[in-house]
Amino acid sequence: MTSLTFAVAGGLSVLASVASAKRANGEPLTMHSVLSIAKFAGACGVLDSMIGFQRSTQMNGGDEFVARVWRVEAARLGVTVAQLQSAV
Numbered sequence: 001m002t003s004l005t006f007a008v009a010g011g012l013s014v015l016a017s018v019a020s021a022k023r024a025n026g027e028p029l030t031m032h033s034v035l036s037i038a039k040f041a042g043a044c045g046v047l048d049s050m051i052g053f054q055r056s057t058q059m060n061g062g063d064e065f066v067a068r069v070w071r072v073e074a075a076r077l078g079v080t081v082a083q084l085q086s087a088v
Contacts, residue, residue: 047073047084
């Protein structure tokens with residue numbers, strides 16, 4: 001099997017698990033909620049990757065760039081940078 005096949009199978013498995021998930025009040029999650037969670041999780045991965053990239057390359061101005069992206073993303077989500085960091 002190819003990597004893509006494993007990725008698709010894994011994604012479908014996760015979606016099946018999430019589809020049966022419930023909110024704290026017992027109501028099932030909507031597809032919109034599931035997609036929002038997935039988008040946020042993906043964004044966290046990207047932000048974390050930026051930090052790893054900058055640590056390994058030490059690109060000039062990179063620290064400031066990463067910090068700025070984090071501040072903008074936190075503001076967009078309506079949270080503090082510390083809250084965003086704890087989510088990652």
